[in-house]
Amino acid sequence: MAFEQLIRQYDKKVLAIALSYCKDAEAAKDIYQEVFLRVYKAIPTFRFQSQFSTWLYRVTANVCLTHRARRREDYKMRSLDEPLNQGADGRSIGETLTSDDRLEEKTFQVEVSERVRKAMGSLSPQQRLVFSLRHYQGYKLKEIASLMNCAEGTVKKYLFTATERMRELMKDVAAESEGCRVGLGKGLLQ
Amino acid sequence: MKHEKYQQWIQLQHYGELCEEESILLTAHLNRCEECRAYLKELRKLHQALAAEAEPEPDEELLAAARLELRERLTAERGRQSFWSRLRGAVSGNLLAGWQGLPYAKGFASAAVLIVLGFLVGYATFAPSVGQQEQVDVASSSDPWARGEMEIANVRFLDADASDGNVEFYFDAVVPMHVRGSVNDARVQKVLSHALIRGQNAGVRLRAISALSGDHLEELDHEVKSSLIRAVKLDDNDGVRMEALTALKQFDYDEQIKEALLHVLNNDPNPGLRIAAINSFQNEQLKDPDVIGVLQDKSESDGNGYIRVRSRAVLQEVRQQ
Numbered sequence: 030m031a032f033e034q035l036i037r038q039y040d041k042k043v044l045a046i047a048l049s050y051c052k053d054a055e056a057a058k059d060i061y062q063e064v065f066l067r068v069y070k071a072i073p074t075f076r077f078q079s080q081f082s083t084w085l086y087r088v089t090a091n092v093c094l095t096h097r098a099r100r101r102e103d104y105k106m107r108s109l110d111e112p113l114n115q116g117a118d119g120r121s122i123g124e125t126l127t128s129d130d131r132l133e134e135k136t137f138q139v140e141v142s143e144r145v146r147k148a149m150g151s152l153s154p155q156q157r158l159v160f161s162l163r164h165y166q167g168y169k170l171k172e173i174a175s176l177m178n179c180a181e182g183t184v185k186k187y188l189f190t191a192t193e194r195m196r197e198l199m200k201d202v203a204a205e206s207e208g209c210r211v212g213l214g215k216g217l218l219q
Numbered sequence: 220m221k222h223e224k225y226q227q228w229i230q231l232q233h234y235g236e237l238c239e240e241e242s243i244l245l246t247a248h249l250n251r252c253e254e255c256r257a258y259l260k261e262l263r264k265l266h267q268a269l270a271a272e273a274e275p276e277p278d279e280e281l282l283a284a285a286r287l288e289l290r291e292r293l294t295a296e297r298g299r300q301s302f303w304s305r306l307r308g309a310v311s312g313n314l315l316a317g318w319q320g321l322p323y324a325k326g327f328a329s330a331a332v333l334i335v336l337g338f339l340v341g342y343a344t345f346a347p348s349v350g351q352q353e354q355v356d357v358a359s360s361s362d363p364w365a366r367g368e369m370e371i372a373n374v375r376f377l378d379a380d381a382s383d384g385n386v387e388f389y390f391d392a393v394v395p396m397h398v399r400g401s402v403n404d405a406r407v408q409k410v411l412s413h414a415l416i417r418g419q420n421a422g423v424r425l426r427a428i429s430a431l432s433g434d435h436l437e438e439l440d441h442e443v444k445s446s447l448i449r450a451v452k453l454d455d456n457d458g459v460r461m462e463a464l465t466a467l468k469q470f471d472y473d474e475q476i477k478e479a480l481l482h483v484l485n486n487d488p489n490p491g492l493r494i495a496a497i498n499s500f501q502n503e504q505l506k507d508p509d510v511i512g513v514l515q516d517k518s519e520s521d522g523n524g525y526i527r528v529r530s531r532a533v534l535q536e537v538r539q540q
Binding site: 032033040041044045048054057058061062065066069070137138140141142143145147163164169170185188189192195196199200201202 | 227230231234236261262265268269271272276277281282284285286288289290292293296452453455485486
């Protein structure tokens, strides 16, 4: 119980790092489990020479890098009475699409998320980790270098390569995003 | 090489990682270099697009589920460590009493434990299960929605300590189903719609689409259309997207289908699909200003030469009408 109380202070951050790295809730939970099991087994030998959080997030970075996503099919039980394509508010996506004033923005948001997931999937584990830690988690490059136990120059190289790849793969979405913003802006002015 | 250095600085500046001296040098360079200004503009577009992404932060439900699973695994880990410690203690303490002074006593104790465990694992694996003899013969059942034997999966303990006589846990009850029925049955269509989005591989998704296409269908559930649109836009497999696009022709043309076709024309990486999208529009539909706008754009800027030519030809036909 004491261990669980300890990790409560940090576990949301660990899950956030995992989720921004792999963009998949099930994989993020896998990483979360692996991190805290490793920590649980190793904590008797932790010497407290560095901060616990620093060590914990370093373990998280390592687990992310070595994680092999298990091909879990989206095999969920569904009631035959339950409508498919249901949104979080219980309405079907069909209903949401026809009645929501921000239809275009919501649809676009879902598509962007999917494209980002695919684009990040094409990066190497190191590039993906650096990009997610910098862009989503706000870590400085020096901090990322410490977490990954490598030189700051190496981290910069991963970031540049990752950003270039994302820029290439998201070009059409980026162009559409600008169009969408302009369109929405015009809509607001009407 | 020179541009590469400044383009890397542009990236660092976006994240506030550039020192003051480098910022000044970068500003001076951007005032002179159109290529790097264009790069800056593209990078801004990328970050604007990323800003449109759904928030990747974990919600409370996901965190609660992760904590619950961790608690079960920690309980199992503690139990495993406790069992192993007790077993090792029992073997080395009792069975080898009097032998402890001898060399290799611990090694013999561990070997003995392994042999015992080996027998236990072998028995658990190969012993006939009582349930197997009572399994329902699904294939011969007369019920078109015949159920197989329930399988238990994903047991998650809330309280595995049985010292008070009680335990508490969740589990998933998975029931394999064998179905033989009409494709016009709404329940069958619902399952096929699920398969065409979430089928384990492209072959399964293609077969689901094939089952949901054809003259034998009298009426299609509206969820089928939503699932086909989703497949057209998001499926990884080119063949699945193509078949889904073809299957959408069964439905009356409306705003949703128009939006799906335009999405394919604008975004699909496969030129064959973009061509199929152009060919899916009927004459009257081509007069829609949204469709004309996209075709004009494609006629000028599509990466594929045939698509540019085809778009121009279609626009020409529309103007002549």
